[in-house]
Amino acid sequence: MNCLILRIILCTMVQATAIACSNIAFIKYWGNRDATLRLPLNNSISMNLDSATTTTTVAFDPALDDDVVVIGDQVAQGRHRARVVAHLERVRALARIATRARVHSRNNFPMGAGIASSASAFAALSLAATRAAGLELSERELSMLARQGSGSACRSIPGGFVEWYAGSTSAESYAVQLAPPSFWDLRDVIAVVSTTEKSVGSTDGHAAALSSHFFAERLAALPARLARVRHALAARDLPALGIASEEDAIELHLIAMTSRPPIFYWSPGTVRVIQAVQCWRAEGLAVYFTLDAGPNVHLLCHARDADTVVARVREIPEVLQVIVNAPGGAARLVDEHLF
Numbered sequence: 001m002n003c004l005i006l007r008i009i010l011c012t013m014v015q016a017t018a019i020a021c022s023n024i025a026f027i028k029y030w031g032n033r034d035a036t037l038r039l040p041l042n043n044s045i046s047m048n049l050d051s052a053t054t055t056t057t058v059a060f061d062p063a064l065d066d067d068v069v070v071i072g073d074q075v076a077q078g079r080h081r082a083r084v085v086a087h088l089e090r091v092r093a094l095a096r097i098a099t100r101a102r103v104h105s106r107n108n109f110p111m112g113a114g115i116a117s118s119a120s121a122f123a124a125l126s127l128a129a130t131r132a133a134g135l136e137l138s139e140r141e142l143s144m145l146a147r148q149g150s151g152s153a154c155r156s157i158p159g160g161f162v163e164w165y166a167g168s169t170s171a172e173s174y175a176v177q178l179a180p181p182s183f184w185d186l187r188d189v190i191a192v193v194s195t196t197e198k199s200v201g202s203t204d205g206h207a208a209a210l211s212s213h214f215f216a217e218r219l220a221a222l223p224a225r226l227a228r229v230r231h232a233l234a235a236r237d238l239p240a241l242g243i244a245s246e247e248d249a250i251e252l253h254l255i256a257m258t259s260r261p262p263i264f265y266w267s268p269g270t271v272r273v274i275q276a277v278q279c280w281r282a283e284g285l286a287v288y289f290t291l292d293a294g295p296n297v298h299l300l301c302h303a304r305d306a307d308t309v310v311a312r313v314r315e316i317p318e319v320l321q322v323i324v325n326a327p328g329g330a331a332r333l334v335d336e337h338l339f
């Protein structure tokens with residue numbers, strides 16, 4: 001091949017763009033066995049959220065002296081940029097390249113407010129960056145890679161209902177699909193009561209979790225709760241799934257509140273929504289709540305009840321925004337690029 005053509009091929013930026021869904025965990029990931037590799041202490045089970053997505057375009061560009069990271073319309077700085085650059089380093093190591101990259105990323109939901117933006121962000125980044133670097137990873141390899149950017153991101157690689165095997169080594173810790181999105185027409189109605197970024201990120205929350213007196217009890221209780229959630233999913237049993245999810249969410253926040261120093265993610269709106277859910281259920285509406293590490297409340301219900309749940313949630317003065325999610329698909333490549 002002539003030298004000029006080779007140079008043109010090497011210098012051509014190859015863009016790749018991926019879309020990934022956020023996910024809501026029924027059984028939460030909270031606490032690591034290995035914080036650097038993000039190896040969790042327990043399996044977790046989640047559903048992808050079809051209306052809470054991140055779109056990310058990556059191009060490795062030989063003309064760049066440094067990585068350029070744009071999140072939303074802002075050039076990212078500080079810890080947000082550092083986390084993306086660290087992930088690009090993992091991809092460069094896999095692809096054996098040194099080329100710097102341009103990354104543009106956009107969420108269609110508020111960042112850092114209990115809707116796991118890091119899950120969809122690192123899932124989309126893993127798929128877009130590996131493709132832009134010329135790699136074609138398997139679903140399992142992508143899930144392992146995404147996990148190292150943000151633990152819960154590994155669950156946003158497969159579609160639908162997903163279990164993350166904790167494993168005890170990096171190669172054993174990845175997520176698999178339990179059921180496709182079409183398996184169950186469940187809804188997650190997110191009641192957004194705050195859009196400000198939380199003061200304690202989940203990375204610090206995981207580290208603090210082990211200082212709670214209740215953490216060992218949680219780990220002991222989890223195998224039975226995981227089995228209940230697997231059975232509830234297989235049987236499409238909303239009350240069983242909902243009760244187990246509520247137990248697990250309350251337990252995560254109990255552990256956060258009893259960590260040293262304590263972490264409070266709830267706001268007055270969080271309690272208002274939880275109490276409203278308890279009233280509606282007492283009146284016969286099949287609706288259950290869960291929470292991530294933030295103040296917003298996720299309401300689980302059947303698709304046929306979603307309009308009723310949305311209408312009632314909108315009547316609560318603290319609720320700023322409502323996002324309705326059906327089970328979402330796997331992380332995927334698309335042809336429309338952000339730059």
Ligand code: PMV
Nearest residue numbers: 025028029151152202292293
């Ligand atoms: O992936 P991280 O480090 O942001 O942790 C997510 C932790 C929770 O959202 C609170 C629970 C979960 O399993 O998604």
